[in-house]
Amino acid sequence: MELDKELESELDQDQQLDFFSFKKQLEIDKEDFCKEVYKERKESIQIKKEKTVVKNLEKIFDATFRICTRKGFRGMSMRDLSQESGLSMGALYSYFRSKEELLNTLQRVGNSFIQRILEESALGKENAFIRLRLTIKTHLYLSEIVQPWFYFSYMEAKSLCKKERDFYKQAELYTENLILNILEEGAEQGLFQQREHKMAASVIKAMLQDWYLKRWKYAKRNVTVDHYADFILGFIESFYLLKENN
Amino acid sequence: MELDKELESELDQDQQLDFFSFKKQLEIDKEDFCKEVYKERKESIQIKKEKTVVKNLEKIFDATFRICTRKGFRGMSMRDLSQESGLSMGALYSYFRSKEELLNTLQRVGNSFIQRILEESALGKENAFIRLRLTIKTHLYLSEIVQPWFYFSYMEAKSLCKKERDFYKQAELYTENLILNILEEGAEQGLFQQREHKMAASVIKAMLQDWYLKRWKYAKRNVTVDHYADFILGFIESFYLLKENN
DNA sequence: GTCTATACACAGATAGAC
């Protein structure tokens, strides 16, 4: 592959993108997530002081993730949630009119949150090789920061009503298409081999998901997110890069 | 790679192994599964006539999978199960002393069932390349035949009590180690490249799981299990086979 | 804004008739 100077410097940037710098650069955390929920649902939340809302939403969400990781959403009772979050039943119901509303909110706000960040990740980059690396790393890093949400979202998608489930499926396909487009463009640019791009995109998506679905396994083996990223990128590239450059 | 005559004929056999012939050869179906449950739990099931038991277990399991795919195990009430299976509450409880016992039975019997078949799949084969192909295909074909069980087992593992969850985790690692051993042997035999075999085994496992976890997606795209098998084998082989043979 | 007390629907499980 003939790399011109510009591309080489972009590649250097990419090589330097590790989890630590990504986290600093992005500066997202749980609080931002809760603020987003507050903004989107101002009208239906009874409490008016933003600071109070954000503080308590954080408690509610944390507790939800903790309990659901063990028992699943349907196995979590509102009494469980009340105890774990430290809020009373009454308080809980002043933030969410029903248990289902809590589920829908977490899914919806979370998905649009993720999509927005992912969309911006490879913005302005032309080279498909670089875009692939950036998109995959961004996805892994994001799922590292908000792992409980990713796990919850995946596991509880089936508990949603039809309308919300369709929304989820669309979000699921969104990531896959993001990758698919990059693979197709890379092939057009002559950087990648001609492969079954749609199948490849599915399989890459599966590898991305494994990182947050099997968090416990990788933690036990001391596999860092950067190590995982490098490994699957190498795997994918050995399949996609033209052989003479390998 | 120098292939002697024997190996070539084995390879031919493998190439011919498709889902159709596998299914005929294995001849397993839901009934065998229920018979296995009957044998393992003769004492704790109150009903004595094997034929009756097997017939009703099939109804119960089918109904369980149907409901849990939508709501999850904890979201399924015994009344739901009674209605969907066509058996009364009383009848249900004469097959399983509790709802939890139903869950544990499905997980335990299913896992040992799968392990036994997988173990036998590549028995007697020396060549790691062939063993890899056989093991992956067998896993995919198995999960194609009993997809509802695979999906259920994966999704409801977290609902298990500690003891049963440990049993599940051991089963989860079993498949991974099966693949790991093949990769390591292949590298020793000089057939495969030196890679991070443990990472590779995890990622391969993730690809196997994607087949039954995203069944709806692949069905919609008309991807057959044979097509999927060929694709991921190609993917893996481009990573593992020595470049001069590619 | 947050609490406690309570309504009432539905869960898992069993006894005893058939």
Add this chain to the structure above:
DNA sequence: GTCTATCTGTGTATAGAC
């Protein structure tokens, strides 16, 4: 072997005091 009727605990949700 299978059913219906019923026990008792727990579920979601709310009303009204503080």
